[in-house]
Amino acid sequence: MVQDLLFTAPFTFLSVMAIIAMVLDALIVNSSRITFIFSAITLLFSGILGISTFGLHGIGFNGMVTGGGFAAYFDILFSIGGLLTILTSRQYLQRENIEHDEFYSLVLFAVAGMMLIAHSNHLLILFIGIEVMSVSFYILSGYMRNNAKSVESSLKYFLLGAFATGFLVYGIALIYGSTGSMDYNQIALNINNNALNFPALLPVGVALIVIGLSFKAAAFPFHQWAPDVYQGAPTIVTAFMSTAGKAAAFAAFIPIVTVLMPSAPVKLQMIFAVMSAATMLIGNISALAQTNIKRMLAFSSVAHAGYIMMGLVSGSQYGYSGIVFYLTAYMFMQIGSFIIVAILERNGEKYLELSDYAGLSKRHPVLAAFMTIFMFSLAGIPPFAGFFGKYFLFTAAIDAGFLWLTLVGVLSSIISVYFYIGLIVKMYFTEPEGQREDNEVGMSGLSLIITIAGVIVLGILPSGILSIASNLFNSTH
Amino acid sequence: MSLHVIMFSLLAILAIATGVLLVTRRNPVSAAVSLILHFFALSGLYLTLNAQFLAAVQILVYAGAIMVLVVFVIMLLNLGKEQNMRENFNPRTAITIAMSAALIMQLVLTFTGNPTGKNQLSAASEKIGSPAEIGNILYSTYIFPFEAISLLLLVAVVGSIILAKRTVDK
Numbered sequence: 269m270v271q272d273l274l275f276t277a278p279f280t281f282l283s284v285m286a287i288i289a290m291v292l293d294a295l296i297v298n299s300s301r302i303t304f305i306f307s308a309i310t311l312l313f314s315g316i317l318g319i320s321t322f323g324l325h326g327i328g329f330n331g332m333v334t335g336g337g338f339a340a341y342f343d344i345l346f347s348i349g350g351l352l353t354i355l356t357s358r359q360y361l362q363r364e365n366i367e368h369d370e371f372y373s374l375v376l377f378a379v380a381g382m383m384l385i386a387h388s389n390h391l392l393i394l395f396i397g398i399e400v401m402s403v404s405f406y407i408l409s410g411y412m413r414n415n416a417k418s419v420e421s422s423l424k425y426f427l428l429g430a431f432a433t434g435f436l437v438y439g440i441a442l443i444y445g446s447t448g449s450m451d452y453n454q455i456a457l458n459i460n461n462n463a464l465n466f467p468a469l470l471p472v473g474v475a476l477i478v479i480g481l482s483f484k485a486a487a488f489p490f491h492q493w494a495p496d497v498y499q500g501a502p503t504i505v506t507a508f509m510s511t512a513g514k515a516a517a518f519a520a521f522i523p524i525v526t527v528l529m530p531s532a533p534v535k536l537q538m539i540f541a542v543m544s545a546a547t548m549l550i551g552n553i554s555a556l557a558q559t560n561i562k563r564m565l566a567f568s569s570v571a572h573a574g575y576i577m578m579g580l581v582s583g584s585q586y587g588y589s590g591i592v593f594y595l596t597a598y599m600f601m602q603i604g605s606f607i608i609v610a611i612l613e614r615n616g617e618k619y620l621e622l623s624d625y626a627g628l629s630k631r632h633p634v635l636a637a638f639m640t641i642f643m644f645s646l647a648g649i650p651p652f653a654g655f656f657g658k659y660f661l662f663t664a665a666i667d668a669g670f671l672w673l674t675l676v677g678v679l680s681s682i683i684s685v686y687f688y689i690g691l692i693v694k695m696y697f698t699e700p701e702g703q704r705e706d707n708e709v710g711m712s713g714l715s716l717i718i719t720i721a722g723v724i725v726l727g728i729l730p731s732g733i734l735s736i737a738s739n740l741f742n743s744t745h
Numbered sequence: 746m747s748l749h750v751i752m753f754s755l756l757a758i759l760a761i762a763t764g765v766l767l768v769t770r771r772n773p774v775s776a777a778v779s780l781i782l783h784f785f786a787l788s789g790l791y792l793t794l795n796a797q798f799l800a801a802v803q804i805l806v807y808a809g810a811i812m813v814l815v816v817f818v819i820m821l822l823n824l825g826k827e828q829n830m831r832e833n834f835n836p837r838t839a840i841t842i843a844m845s846a847a848l849i850m851q852l853v854l855t856f857t858g859n860p861t862g863k864n865q866l867s868a869a870s871e872k873i874g875s876p877a878e879i880g881n882i883l884y885s886t887y888i889f890p891f892e893a894i895s896l897l898l899l900v901a902v903v904g905s906i907i908l909a910k911r912t913v914d915k
Binding site for chain 1: 889900903
């Protein structure tokens with residue numbers, strides 16, 4: 269029992285603290301400052317708990333959850349994502365005049381849901397985790413209730429998300445009907461021993477689960493919601509959803525694919541390869557045409573889901589550790605660029621056009637330099653984190669015999685350079701239009717420094733994280 | 746004919762009849778009432794299958810809570826015009842009819858084909874419907890998801906209040 273509790277310690281701690289944060293709000297007048305500090309410290313400690321449970325290894329609560337290793341790594345990653353979001357959020361919320369304390373507890377709940385996903389060893393836990401995360405996202409994306417775009421984004425996300433959840437649940441039901449179990453290990457065992465009740469149901473179930481998870485990861489052809497939702501949602505929420513949310517979707521994908529891939533009667537590998545290629549191309553080509561920076565980053569986020577999916581195609585330990593590395597790098601560079609967008613943005617959706625970034629280097633040389641590093645990293649230019657992320661995923665795909673997929677990946681990266689560098693050119697080589705007051709950097713500066721340090725350290729010394737990432741798959745699978 | 750078969754036939758006829766009434770009534774309230782009757786018939790069917798807990802939940806959740814909601818919505822929206830609505834034949838209707846025909850064909854094939862499954866309940870599923878058994882499983886094997894799902898409900902409740910609150914005083 270103690271062992272079981274240790275396995276889920278970061279999750280349990282976080283959910284209890286999230287509830288306490290909610291109660292604090294009710295008990296204390298003008299509590300927003302206290303709740304803000306409280307939730308930041310909570311995320312810090314849940315990350316520390318993740319580090320301290322990292323060495324554990326095993327399955328707890330009657331085969332429901334895994335502990336340590338893979339799950340603990342993602343616990344840490346999600347805590348970092350949540351922390352960066354919260355550090356940036358207070359200023360942003362105050363500026364938009366939407367600071368209610370529930371925001372902080374909702375972020376904590378979303379992180380708790382993601383942790384459940386990473387810990388799941390049972391389809392039921394996976395479902396609950398995905399729902400806790402998604403429901404928090406639906407609310408967070410509609411947080412600017414007086415802004416029509418935000419409400420639209422929330423409603424769209426909710427309706428389509430509920431639909432995707434339907435696919436997921438139906439897939440789970442069919443897999444249960446076919447294999448007689450929802451436990452990952454038992455499912456793998458039954459498939460390998462050919463002990464299936466209705467063999468025809470299994471491929472349908474697998475397809476439905478892949479559809480449900482692809483929606484959460486915003487991969488083609490289930491990506492259409494992403495641009496509208498990411499554009500309409502509050503900028504910091506977009507940063508959080510498009511990084512931690514994507515990481516959670518892939519944290520769900522990896523164990524499921526390792527269970528189903530070797531023995532599944534369908535050619536999952538080929539399906540992932542086609543999805544990955546289409547996602548990269550569609551994401552990057554659509555991003556070319558955007559004039560709104562949030563929308564551009566949203567499409568680029570779709571494209572990155574495609575890159576990450578290459579790791580699933582490879583189906584190897586090397587590919588999976590590439591995914592983990594890329595998700596870590598992506599977390600820093602994407603949140604970082606959204607923080608800058610949030611700093612420069614004014615309430616009422618102002619200053620979000622690409623043309624508003626003209627001459628940024630003269631007004632804000634530091635912000636412009638940081639944005640340049642994030643853009644280089646997103647484009648995959650060395651020596652930043654994004655380069656090694658792509659490198660590991662591309663080589664994993666080549667090792668698996670998918671040379672054509674790597675070529676598509678390289679091609680779409682070249683396309684993406686156009687709009688990433690386009691922003692840099694705007695910032696450095698054009699004159700600003702008119703005068704305007706900029707917002708203060710404030711607390712966001714702290715999270716900016718963390719993200720920029722992450723991007724540079726991962727880019728210069730990638731081997732540390734990579735060896736940790738590949739060890740995750742040595743011990744568990 | 747055993748009592749079991751008689752009960753099943755009665756309930757099945759009731760369920761089908763109310764189901765047909767549900768889609769043929771033009772008045773939304775009488776459609777809703779037939780749906781409630783339909784749920785009662787279904788929960789009777791669950792009882793004949795030894796699923797007492799499911800039967801009770803069916804009545805509590807569907808016939809009770811959900812249907813009250815449906816009737817309230819009908820009342821609030823005041824759907825008086827529905828009765829005069831004439832349906833025109835359009836491609837969508839054709840697709841619907843084709844799909845329903847396919848479903849009926851499939852059902853007929855399933856029931857007239859060679860039975861592959863066993864008609865007897867296994868020993869494990871004899872017990873599965875009792876509240877005691879469900880309680881035992883819920884608080885032992887499934888204790889973790891049971892606790893975790895409370896988090897989901899909490900988030901949903903909090904979220905609906907945040908989104909629905911009319912004014913925000915600060």
